[in-house]
Amino acid sequence: MNKKQKIISIVAAVLIILFILWFILDGVPVEAYKISPQDALKGVTVTGTVKSREDVLVTSSIIGNIDKFYIKEGDYVQAGQLIATLVRKTEFGNLESAQGALDTAFWDLEDLLTEPREQQVTIAKTEVDKVKQKFSILEFTIRRAKLDLEDAKIDEERYKTLEEAGAVSKRELEQKTLKRKELENTVGETQEQIHVTMDELIQAKADLSLTIQKIKIQQIKAAKGKLKSAEGGIKSAEGNLENLIITAPVSGIIVDRILHIGDIASPTSPIARLIVPELIYLSMEVEENELKFIKKGQDVLAIFDAYPDKVFECSVKEIVKQVNPLTGTFEVKLTRPEKNINLTVGMTVDATIITGKYKNIIIIPTDFVIQKEGKTYVFTQFGFWARKTYIKIDNFDNNRTKIISGLKKGDVILKSVERNKLKDNNHIKITGDYKL
Numbered sequence: 001m002n003k004k005q006k007i008i009s010i011v012a013a014v015l016i017i018l019f020i021l022w023f024i025l026d027g028v029p030v031e032a033y034k035i036s037p038q039d040a041l042k043g044v045t046v047t048g049t050v051k052s053r054e055d056v057l058v059t060s061s062i063i064g065n066i067d068k069f070y071i072k073e074g075d076y077v078q079a080g081q082l083i084a085t086l087v088r089k090t091e092f093g094n095l096e097s098a099q100g101a102l103d104t105a106f107w108d109l110e111d112l113l114t115e116p117r118e119q120q121v122t123i124a125k126t127e128v129d130k131v132k133q134k135f136s137i138l139e140f141t142i143r144r145a146k147l148d149l150e151d152a153k154i155d156e157e158r159y160k161t162l163e164e165a166g167a168v169s170k171r172e173l174e175q176k177t178l179k180r181k182e183l184e185n186t187v188g189e190t191q192e193q194i195h196v197t198m199d200e201l202i203q204a205k206a207d208l209s210l211t212i213q214k215i216k217i218q219q220i221k222a223a224k225g226k227l228k229s230a231e232g233g234i235k236s237a238e239g240n241l242e243n244l245i246i247t248a249p250v251s252g253i254i255v256d257r258i259l260h261i262g263d264i265a266s267p268t269s270p271i272a273r274l275i276v277p278e279l280i281y282l283s284m285e286v287e288e289n290e291l292k293f294i295k296k297g298q299d300v301l302a303i304f305d306a307y308p309d310k311v312f313e314c315s316v317k318e319i320v321k322q323v324n325p326l327t328g329t330f331e332v333k334l335t336r337p338e339k340n341i342n343l344t345v346g347m348t349v350d351a352t353i354i355t356g357k358y359k360n361i362i363i364i365p366t367d368f369v370i371q372k373e374g375k376t377y378v379f380t381q382f383g384f385w386a387r388k389t390y391i392k393i394d395n396f397d398n399n400r401t402k403i404i405s406g407l408k409k410g411d412v413i414l415k416s417v418e419r420n421k422l423k424d425n426n427h428i429k430i431t432g433d434y435k436l
Contacts, residue, residue, distance in 0.1 A: 027426070027427040027428040028386070028416060028418075028421055028423075028428050028429065029417040029431045030386070030416055030417060030428045031415045031430070032381060032414055032430045032432075032434065033365060033412065033433065034411075035362055035364065035403075035408065035409055035410060035412070036362075036410075037360045037362050037409055038361070038363070039357075039360065039361075040357075040358045040396070041354050041358075042356035042397055043301075043352040043353050043354045043355055043397065044290045044294060044352065046284040046286050046290075046332070046351055046352075046353060047285060047350050047351075048284035048285055048334075048349055049282075049346060049348055049349065050281075050282060050344065050349065051280070052275040052281070053276075053279040053281065054275065054279045055273065055345060056250055057270035057272075057273055058249065058271050058273070058274065059265070059266070059271060060086060060243065060246055060269075061243050062266075063264065063266040064086035065263065065264055065265070066084055066086065066259055066262060066263050066264075066271070067086055067261070068084060068085050068261065069084045069261065070082045070083060070154060071084075071272070073254055073255065073256060073257050074253065074342070075254045077248040077252065077254060078248065079248055079249065079251045080247050080248060082153060083248055083271065084246045085244055086244045086246070086265060087244075128205055134200075135197045138190055138193050138194045138197055139194065142194060145187045145190060146187055148183055149184060149186075150245060152176070155176050155179075156177055156179075156180050159173045159176045160173060246265070248274065252274040252276040252277065253275055253277055253344075254272055254273070255273055255274060255344050255345060256272060257271075258270050258273060277336075280336045281317060281335065281336060282302065282314065282334035282351065284331070284333075284334060284353075285324070285329040286329055286331075286332050287328075288328065288329070288330065294316060294332060295319075298354055298355065299353075300314045300315055300334050300352065300353050300354065301313060301351065301354070302337060302350070302351040303350050303351070305347065305348045306347055312337035312341070313338075314337045316332060316333075316353060318332070318333040319332050319333075320332070320333065358402075364413060366400060366401045368434075369391075375390060376390065376392070377390045377391060377406075378406075378413045378414075379413065380411050380413055386414050386422055386424065386428050387425070388424040389411075389413075391404075391407055392406055414428060
């Protein structure tokens with residue numbers, strides 16, 4: 001081969017390579033999607049929030065300043081568990097005042113006595129004083145025991161938590177439980193003694209009055225009434241001491257600690273808010289045109305903004321067929337997902353209510369479907385060319401279309417990277433695979 005022939009051969013080879021490169025790179029840029037039958041779920045996508053059928057506000061039955069909190073937000077509390085205590089100073093003063101009123105009432109009765117039999121009256125007075133002293137000791141004992149009992153309950157709950165975490169032994173927890181039970185028995189026994197002593201006090205005072213001569217019946221009745229009122233004042237003051245202790249009305253999770261130490265609590269100023277986990281549900285808003293597809297018991301896949309990387313399973317619990325006048329939507333209630341996740345009222349959630357389950361069907365991205373002049377078609381790959389292929393379809397959801405006929409397994413459909421640029425029999429250049 002002479003030099004001229006070599007040059008011609010080299011030029012021809014270069015031209016062929018350039019033509020091949022042009023042929024490959026100069027096509028209409030498209031994305032490709034390979035058809036493969038698959039199992040698919042069809043659903044209605046909705047949004048909503050976490051709600052509870054029991055949302056409880058913890059309040060005080062009296063007005064007082066918060067002295068101490070025993071819980072924090074997120075804590076699970078049992079019914080009757082200590083939430084907070086109020087400042088106690090005023091209530092102790094009320095008890096002392098009531099005791100003073102009792103003494104005054106008694107001595108007012110004493111002043112009514114005329115010409116008493118001195119020796120008998122002295123004996124009766126001594127008995128009254130003896131019973132009153134016993135009563136005072138018992139009152140002090142029960143107040144102290146009740147405060148110790150509340151502290152013992154707190155210790156027991158704390159040791160339960162530590163024992164579950166392995167920080168203390170079971171025996172240490174049992175000791176705390178035993179202490180709490182002993183204090184409960186002490187409180188109960190002391191209360192019984194108070195009732196007995198109260199009866200003894202009343203009887204002693206009655207015996208004293210019987211020793212009094214020449215006292216008008218009307219005066220005696222009035223004095224006894226005043227004495228009884230004073231005794232009631234003591235019981236009321238004791239009741240107020242009980243009101244200083246704020247406990248959980250039901251078992252649940254503290255979702256909001258509304259007041260702070262030093263704030264004023266009252267029947268109209270809630271201290272904290274709790275919900276019952278077992279009564280939590282998901283409230284979803286559904287458009288009217290989608291309501292017809294939803295039925296009780298359907299499976300649901302939910303994603304919470306607080307847990308974006310996990311899909312939770314639940315189901316349709318109730319369909320509230322009453323339109324919201326503000327949004328024009330209907331409420332659909334879903335069951336609570338698995339119980340070991342921490343859900344709080346007000347959390348937002350996105351969910352898909354499964355309205356259909358399909359096996360081995362062909363579905364394609366709706367972006368590939370073209371509807372024009374009453375005909376529906378897609379572009380399929382034929383070598384390096386695009387071919388218009390007519391199809392029959394059924395709407396599947398907002399992003400996917402179900403193929404009834406016209407496509408089969410292994411077909412590759414095309415979508416122009418530049419809108420509406422792809423035409424029938426265009427030379428194509430696949431730039432990437434479409435991800436559904």
